[in-house]
Amino acid sequence: MITNGLLNKQQLRQFVKEHNFQSTEDIQATLKELFKDVLQATLEAELDTELGYDRYDAKTKTTKNSRNGFTKKTVASEYGDVEIQVPRDRLGAFQPVVVKKNQTNVTGIEEQIIALYAKGVSTRDIQDHLEQLYGIEVSPTLISNVTNKIVPVIKEWQNRPLQNVYAVVFLDAIHFKVKQDGHIVNKAAYMVIGIDLDGNKDVLGIWIGENESSKFWLSVLTELKNRGVQDILITCVDNLTGFSQAIAACYPQTEIQKCIIHQIRNSVRYVSYKDLKKVTADLKPIYKAATEAGALLELERFEEVWGEKYPLMVRSWHQNWDELATFFKYPPELRKLIYTTNMIESYHRQLRKVTKGKSIFPTDESLLKMLYLATVDVLRKWTGRVQNWGQILLQLTVHFPERVQVR
Template identity: 80%
Template sequence: MKLLPKDQLRQFIKDNNLKTVEDVQKTLKELFAETLQEMLEAELETELGYAKHDIKNKETRNSRNGHSKKTVTSEYGEVEIEVPRDRLGEFEPMVVKKHQTQVTGIEDQIISMYSKGMSTRDIQDHLNQLYGIDVSPTLISNVTAKIMPLIKEWQNRPLQNVYSVVFMDAIHFKVKQDGQIINKAAYMVVGIDLEGYKDVLGIWIGENESAKFWLSVLTDLRNRGVQDILIICVDNLKGFSDAIAACYPQTEIQKCIIHQIRNSIKYVSYKDLKKVTAALRPIYTAPTEEAALQELEQFEAVWGKQYPLIIRSWRNNWDELATFFKYSPELRKLIYTTNMIESYHRQLRKVTKGKSIFPNDESLLKMLYLATMDVLRKWTGRVQNWGQILLQLTVHFPDRVHVR
């Protein structure tokens, strides 16, 4: 619905000689202040019996005759309004409440921009250029600090008893600590429940990535109500499997095939890279584990002498690399890599790429949390082919999967 008919709008533009965006913003700011003042005066007249003529003379509106000025922030900058003081305590204003200094969702805007990865300076410039509002870095920090209780509540929320598949991986950032810049790991856990819905179960900040810290993450999950995990998908971090077994001894572990390939080609010379990568493919695309082992033997026959470390790595990790062979193609596709959590990481990278260094752990956690909330809003549907996957899970874990 239009606020003004087209002819009145054209007359308004003509009367105010509006030619540029700056002219529009300036005029709207003045109009906002005048409208707010009129609304306040009307409210005072209705509630307290003040007549407009009692405060119409701007020159006499000051603290000596019982009026005080109040500055509020609007979408068009700061505006100043006059408020009679002698009877103000007799009612609660509805237009501009007592002690209110903001009349817009400016805090929501700051948090929204922060969640998109905008720096403090970028947020300052944006608000100044678009709305004519000057905000300090301290204000921005104070506003974003208000989400810390929300993060704490989210991080400690109870979780479901059973998760069908859980993906665990870390993403690394540079953070200032004690005057030095060090590498920090953000430990991420993405879970798929028995209904087929994805969720981020938590974010933990620690120094470097270690199996010991992952053990504390797993312990936290158990303390928050996760009693069973059917399958956990991880990379090849040393000691990870032992940490999982300590908390969830029945859980099957699937090591990421892509991580295994990346680790394998570290030993390969550039001239052999394409040939070795192609030779590895038949192993993990084989229809059965037996067929995959035959392909591994074939790979060893061709490349074993030249690259023995590749063979050793695949054989040492085989039990947890080959987990996916026992399942149907739909479930195999879901678990044989950590692509699901890496896709989530890519969304986080889009937001954090403008921050080469975070001033502290809290700053990093705030940005990761806000970015995660944006990601979760898009995770509305079930995992593809979930009906077939759930049927497989009920067959393989009959005592642990109970379908309602």
Template identity: 80%
Template sequence: MSLMSKEQLKQWIKEKNMQSVEDVQSALKELFADTLQEMLEAELETSLGYAKHDTKNKKTTNSRNGYSKKKVRSEYGDVDIQVPRDRAGEFEPTIVKKNQTNVTGIEDQIIAMYAKGVSTRDIQDHLQQLYGIEVSPTLISNVTNKIVPLIKEWQNRPLQAVYAVVFLDAIHFKVKQDGAIVNKAAYMAIGIDLEGHKDVLGIWIGENESAKFWLHVVNELKNRGVQDILITCVDNLRGFSEAISACYPITEIQKCIIHQIRNSIKYVSYKDIKKITSALQPIYKAATEEAALDELNQFEQTWGQKYPLIVRSWRTNWAEISTFFKYSPEIRKLIYTTNVIESYHRQLRKVTKGKAIFPTDEALLKMLYLATMDVLRKWTGRVQNWGQILLQLSVQFPERVQPYLR
């Protein structure tokens, strides 16, 4: 995924009057130099606790400090930077050391390792061994803070007008807040557009999962341009369906069958779990809704007296459990569970498993965003059998789909 939108790239090209490969290289070189200079300033501020220099206007705000001009080698060629000097001897640059003339890859290394969930201590050890530099945890935080504007831009980017399917689910983490450790939910939305491509539409950090916060999420999707969602796939959170319908009243809702089964066996005796799960299979594997209801009736005759709560749950949720019966096998396989988003969550857990507690919401969001960018780079193809799925959807929802087909 590009760090800039197409419009931003166009504007940047126009501003720099780029007309050749050499112009692009020159612009990237200038951008790299500016970024490196800002990192040095962040390091100085981290070390001494206050800003020292306005590089644009060449002003030094503290008489003890100055700057020395230095040429360093980078991926974009040699660049000139101003390295902070502290006459009082309190500050020694680590991003670009006194005798260092090659900075290729340092900032990328920090971001890349952070994205993989590498601990701050391991990042410090890696940079020490590879580059011979020592960095503080605060400096690593300041470097990764450079991506915060990118996160805000990504989180607020315009979305497509119509999504065929949107999966909504949350994953939970422990975060420090006001001196205490609290549970936080990272709310996620994955959309499949009418071309069959998956995308993470956003990440929102909030308190424990609630329908009220999900209403905030779907309202934000609408404000970012999503006019219609054909089908949403959700778990069995109370009030979830009402939150979606309040914003997208004609969207069909499919409750996850796997979540329904998990809820069904929650209060089942251990010795009966295998029997119950086997007895439920004919319900959701039936060819038609009518056949599924017959199987539910049969289940009630066999187990209803011993486990009435299971029967009550399936009948109460039936309208949104049975949505997938009206579709072809290809669509059924796609929507009957929230496996798409749970697979994404597994990728995130690989990165975050080393972090038992996050210091702030922002630290959590930074790691989830960087991990998401890695995931998105692998989502290059279309959903399997998308041609058949789109044909089915265009027949099922002709007025909502066909105007957007190219």
């Protein structure tokens, strides 16, 4: 009876008994030696099969030894570096199959490096992991060279054509520290999530720039338009100054919904700690109202109570009202989707899990590589449509009859 390996159960038990393993390290060391012996025997068998031990030379009419001793070769394997004696082929006709000439690695080391990098593992930790687990020594330069292989993939992804129309687009930035010209500076990673008319979510792109600004957002929106996005029904954004103007410059018909949660956070900056709990409770009836008229009535009541003590907070709500109140015109299913930027903030939390081990990134490119690989993992989980999308799409066809064409 043969097991999944090369030994039957009885032979395997005898093998274990003979070696008296006391730890996994003992097993690893034994497998390493076994791998080395099998690999070397395979190379010698290849040479014997291919050339034979001796070869007849027609020119001199003599039989020559086709081997010319051995040469040492260190090969990286799943069991660590192993040193083998490779038979020399003096006549030069031998092309090894198992370990090719000049090959020094027989593992999927590149895939392992990229997988670890995608999980946010630092370069130093990747080195330690590969050395401890496999006995393989890799340099920071090698790790960088391996991860650089995904740069063309990122460029292709970043420039892929997009759909003509997106129902909802979320725009937000997440901030990181990056080395630049010998200094550590704050950089913004500009993120865009789009929901298409089929209810599917997608990350439309990632851009690395200076601290978040409406000017950079304008360049992002312009790029989206150049990649095929001709219309966006609703955009969900935070309260960044100039954001609305940047959106209007590229998509003048797009409705803008400013995030209610961001508005609350920004406005309570003016509130003393002892009043914070009461103020946030009194704000709730405003954005929980059934209609915009009801919300305005609640805002008036709020102003009567807190307007004199916190005039700047009340002024902020009045100044932003037109774009805070956008969601009131829609039914509950669509309201729930757009009145906050929770969707993109949830995506940001997934990125933070990966990047939290990197306090400072050496370059913009290194940051982009890690964000892209983390995004690929996130996208694998986005397999279904947005909840209640059938109902939402029906509502969109009513509100945007000329811009939403149901197939």
